[in-house]
Amino acid sequence: xxxxxxxxxxxxxxxxxxxxxHLTNTSVLQERLNIFYNLAxxxxxxLAFAGAASGLHRKQxxxxxxxxxxxxxxxxxxxxxxxxxxxxxxxxxxLLTLACSISGLVQYMRKMEHTPFENSMVFVYAALLFAYxxxxxxxxxxxxxxxxxxxxxxxxxxxxxxxxxxxxITSSGLWGYGIRRPQAVL
Numbered sequence: 001x002x003x004x005x006x007x008x009x010x011x012x013x014x015x016x017x018x019x020x021x022h023l024t025n026t027s028v029l030q031e032r033l034n035i036f037y038n039l040a041x042x043x044x045x046x047l048a049f050a051g052a053a054s055g056l057h058r059k060q061x062x063x064x065x066x067x068x069x070x071x072x073x074x075x076x077x078x079x080x081x082x083x084x085x086x087x088x089x090x091x092x093x094x095l096l097t098l099a100c101s102i103s104g105l106v107q108y109m110r111k112m113e114h115t116p117f118e119n120s121m122v123f124v125y126a127a128l129l130f131a132y133x134x135x136x137x138x139x140x141x142x143x144x145x146x147x148x149x150x151x152x153x154x155x156x157x158x159x160x161x162x163x164x165x166x167x168x169i170t171s172s173g174l175w176g177y178g179i180r181r182p183q184a185v186l
Contacts, residue, residue, distance in 0.1 A: 002124055002174065003050035006167055008044065009140030010039045013163065035081055043069055045128065049100045052121045057107070061100065068096060087139075094136050101129035115178075123173020127166040134162030 015030045046065040050058050072089055079085045104125040108118055138155045 001044060004154070005044045005048055005172065007035065008040070008181070009163065010099045010167075013160070021083075022145075035086075036092060038086055039072055039076075039081075042089075042096060045097050046100065048124070049104060052117075052124070057103075064096065073091060091139060094132055094139055097128060098136070101132065105129065120173040120176055124170050127169035127173070130169065131162050131166035134158055134166075142153065144153050152181045 012033055015033060019030055046061055046068065050061040050065065054060055071092070075085050075088060105122065108114070108122050108125070111118070114122075137160055141155050
């Protein structure tokens with residue numbers, strides 16, 4: 001799920017390159033992809049958290065996921081997809097992702113022995129926590145404080161820098177898991 005999330009994030013942001021802006025009708029395609037991304041981002045992250053959790057914690061995350069999707073559908077069905085509904089969806093998704101990241105890190109710290117999988121997941125939790133705190137700052141600047149030309153450029157710089165660093169941290173954690181994981185004997 002983490003790989004799908006980062007692939008999806010990379011493809012969406014790949015469309016922002018100047019190469020694609022010069023093609024015809026890409027703005028309509030990019031707008032539709034951004035809508036789909038905004039609706040699917042938090043459920044993908046929650047699925048990744050659920051995949052890393054077990055027992056009651058997994059059930060709680062899956063229940064939150066179902067309520068979040070139901071809330072998204074109800075909001076979009078009621079208000080349509082516009083700036084206001086997008087702000088609510090993105091903001092609540094930010095808070096849920098931050099809460100799950102912190103919860104995952106706290107649960108990791110409570111255990112005395114850690115498996116290689118848990119050691120790699122602490123990198124994923126920390127990377128997502130870093131990225132979503134950065135996104136929260138951007139969210140405050142764009143949706144609460146107001147957006148202007150200067151803050152928009154700064155927001156994009158912060159957004160892409162935090163994505164790059166977060167993806168690198170996630171990759172190093174998953175790469176470390178691949179190295180430390182016991183190999184199956186054939």
